[in-house]
Amino acid sequence: MLENSYHDQLPSSFYSEQAPVPVAAPEMFVYNHQLAADLDLPADWQDAKKAMAWLSGNMAVADSQPIAQAYAGHQFGHFTMLGDGRAILLGEIVKEDQRYDMQLKGSGRTLFSRKGDGRATLYSMLREYLISEAMHHLGIPTTRSLAVVKSGEKVQREYQHEGAILTRIAKSHLRVGTFEFARVYRSDEELKQLLDYSIQRHDPSLVGQEDVAMKFFQSVIDRQIDLVVHWMRVGFIHGVMNTDNTSIAGESIDYGPCAFMNAYHPDTVFSSIDRQGRYAYSNQPRIVHWNLAVLANALLPLLDQDEKKAIERVEAVLNEFPEMYRARYFSMMLNKLGIAQQKPDDAVLVQELMQLLAEHRIDYTNFFVSLRHDSITEKALLEDERFISWKQRWKEAHERDVPKGLQLMDENNPVVIPRNHLVEQALEEAVDGKMKPFNDLLEKLSQPYAQDQSLQEVPEGFDRLYQTYCGT
Template structure:
């Protein structure tokens, strides 16, 4: 392998006459101001490390063709059809609570969009494809380990029914990348409903160009909330849609003990999909205060903090939308045109053409709109808490087999079991999966064995069993297999250090069917061994 500096520059590739994926370019066409045409770094020796046949089938593309030499050249962005121009997307972001006005795709490119078999528009996106104008001095590359982590987590989330980006492929580049040492390089081919983030709207809003913000919002509505287009105030309806989607997403994370690790506004999607699995982890021993990311010094993104962080990010989203939030679409178009006309007048030096009275009236109208926008956004955001609580409690009732039980009766049982698990540091996944057996047979079950002093558990279980838990329903929502941290690290180390994909393939076989207990997979349901030690994740950039 060679340590290479990726080629950068204007878009260019060796064009081909046909394409294994019929790409569209809706984002780049609708908001070109947020799309920088660019080309991927050359990958001279691509090697397919992981591929999702099921995702290829969903997309309606030929898996065999994509796995060929020509297909890999397409997926790396090196040989694209005429008219296909990858773009780096611009966005801002609050990271660790601090605003960075210019982030963007520093090591990623949007190849384009494809309409899948279900008629949904999906992004085809590269990660680790080389430096872009947003790289801020970094090499824009990626290593095998972090890209395979994305693949594992995407497959697991899909199987668990949690919205998230998925990886179509991970491709080894034959290039060594410099991190703490030299690591084998890889490129991720990521698929998502879109890569529109809260940070995308922050970037557009900060530009001061109302027309760009409006077009971005219209693009997002068409893709993710078409019903909002029919509302009198479509941008408010869109915001409400995103609030609901994010409340449901973070509740789903909490149900499975998932800790994202880097919940910045540029990692908060308007589609309600999980994005960026870099420093993520799953809880083993239940401790709501846990976090794992090496760069999270104060636990800002700890497990129990995740709902409040999502709400905070949604407040930043509202701020970005304020200029158009209370407007109809026609009003937004007119407001953008008026803003452009006044900007042109200022450039010509005749901004004084309006009399003082007209300017005063305009300012009063703008102030009134701003006040109204804040009121509407505040009311919408205040619904996040109840929406999250309802979704979370509904999911916890399902995990306990109590979907048929009224919330007032189930709530003390939910609170009680979480308190017990915290005190005992019981394994989160193992407990809920084993609890189904306790519903059927009572004492001497796997769930009971997780408590050093089981008397308190038995008192709780007596109250729970009196509510008539449904074991079959529990086993349908409580996974036996998740991407346990020690198994993920084992698979990534084997792939990176020894080019051995066996542990990866065996782990994928388990997590792709998380609810079906199968012989020979007992170690994939077990917590980490004692010598695994405290777990720390790294983003891999």
Template sequence: CSLGEAFYCRVSPEPLPDPYLISMNPVTAGMLGLDTQVFASQLPDWISGNRVPPGADPVAMLYAGHQFGHFVPQLGDGRAILLGEVKDTEGRLWELQLKGAGVTPYSRSGDGRAVLRSTIREYLCSEAMHGLGIPTTRALCITGSDEEVYREQIETAAVLVRMAPSHVRFGSFEVFYHRNQHDALQELADYMLTRHFPHLADQAQPYLAMFSEVVLRTASLISQWQLVGFAHGVMNTDNMSLLGLTLDYGPYGFLDSYDPDFVCNHSDHEGRYAFSRQPVIGHWNLTCLAQAMLPLFSGDPDAAVEMAQARLDTYEPAFVQAYADGMRAKLGLKEKHRKDHALVTDLLQKMQVSQVDYTRFFRALADFRMQDAGRSCVAADEFVDRDAFHAWGRIYAARLTQENSQDEARARAMRWVNPKYILRNSLAQQAIEKAENKDFSEIDRLLQLLSRPFDEQPENEEYAALPPDWAEKISVSCSS
């Protein structure tokens, strides 16, 4: 099953002058059964535009999207080129896409290039998210060049090879709905059903069943973002995956100190995509997708709206349950109690007041001891107001006692869900600055570190430290 030419334009990658390999991910290379030595020698030519890999049929995909709440009728892959599909060692199909390989018909006056800085950030974060167990696109490699590219300053060019089972987005449906091209809309839906939702093909209303599953996958994804303190930064509908993957790492950030109003994108002047707003925006984006799929649900517009609304109504309870279950796991709680929401809310409010580091606190909380209500727990050191933590700790200790919790068993369980290592902006920035001086070692070091974020890794203890003061000045935007 493949899509027709209404969904893409054939393009050729533009040559990248004097390309050189910056980093290759041994994990994803191994998944594809690639001989890393042979592949590394051929790679710069393949993704620089000098030579198209055998069997590739490069295309740029068409889509539309709501950007910061405003509908843009045509977007598409402005700097991404899909080479084709490959099978991994387990028989799964992956799309290989070049990001930064030159101008496409959808570049909208852009140069089609990616810069080294943004490419490193996506390469590392997609693999960091995978290490955290969060659905995401994957990364295969980075190739660089000394070609100059202008963004907010002169930078050098790079190309990322990223992988996903599919790069189809909410906006892929929106473009055909708003063009009133319902035949193309159905063709795209049939393609997705056949390739990615085959278990729904025998449903009485397979398109509605597919939308329902997308709603639940999106709720699950965003709950996982919230639980690890990840902020996407550009949750436009063209950056939302139909498969529930984290897609398009432009501006993003993990929380340092807990701040629900954290906005990681300095282009987001109104805070539309603030950390705490991600669940609401997820629902808003699904509403846009629902509108685009209405013709597939029923020939009766009123009936189609009613069907879509019923499925949309499952989003909030699915998100709330996934988040609540995840928070109980972060706190080492095994049972569900009606006061758990108040326990979590009280903790987060106290963390916000004391500007407590989100990741470090939850990791340290594993050492909480019921006997002294956590007074000896190093998690208290994260609080300016230690008395506030101790007040909460007494309630928490009582809650743990209520379910006969055991300190050691709980600590082990908590370390499985509370990462020690995340890709802080400061860590990414250090890797970028070294790479700008042709030292790529920190990229590979972080790639390995972040593949095991829940392990202690005592040799890497410094990577779990509080971010330096200069990290507050790091600015990321839609060019990042």
């Protein structure tokens, strides 16, 4: 069933052959039947006992060649050697010329584990399952979650937790950090092999073209801009945008300390390890730009034999990033505002609104839904002369094409997001064996744009003390 092109087409220096470490008493906790069907998994995968044995690592999947991938990365700006310290790539599902990695996360120690135990907690794996599936239904490129299997073992963190293994599905696990690893620790020849493999995997239309390294770099830039614009659209804060979490495929990956913003403020941070606000909501575009500069540095030997010329070339492309991002960001925000016939001056409406929402701490998600239905209730905002003026000018822009504008608002403004308090409540109940809140929330998150759902309210003061954690 599985292939492993990563194993077959790249040098062995890019991975370590490693089978998952069996667990004591596996128990299927959550299984994504719809995703299994979408991937055209064989009928055997609907057999709970077989699926549980495969996805716990206790039985080998047919044709799998399990490996732990090598990569490096800049974590909070500091370079280090990394690799899959608690994940095993079983192989790839091939469907209609698209490859999807099947990876077990929390499957035991590997060559790259350093001091880690290679395991994961049930709480953190359920969190990734919930958020990644929510992101998918929001229409945001993301890794997916096929299953969470309880291990029957305890995992020690600040205290003992139930252990679990997540099955993650991705277009690939190639990262900016994979290219950093090749550039720093391997030869230019191996770097070229990685580039060729990445192009075959994600940009096959580029095969055989001239100046292919630059064209590949531009494709990655394009995917990353689209991704971060999506994050900004729904108020998503990744929380740990290290280069090893920057996917070449342009998917959101690694849902450790991520969260969704409720009351709007550009400096919002929830991650317990982001003490300086490096990965705050409004910093995400700048960090993507920084991470792409790191990728550019890794690609230099493939861009021109003269390093000075190579640097000049990538700098010219990187210098275009701010305007490329700005154009897509403002277009997205004007879509949220229901302005179908957009004019350059409309960007001022976005800038003024964001300032007002920040000053009044207005709920980001609820505001746009309320604006669409003319049902804003925040008294302080409604009485602010600046907002009164803003709304009149917005209305004039919106009325250029009302039907299309309303359609854009419905398509771009979710009514339901994974509210932090609901996520924590669902996870705490699930870990305690009560799955109803988890399943109910998952169901609501599968229809985030359904207009018949009521606005979500956040308990007063909840976000002020709320923190998210890496899970490692």
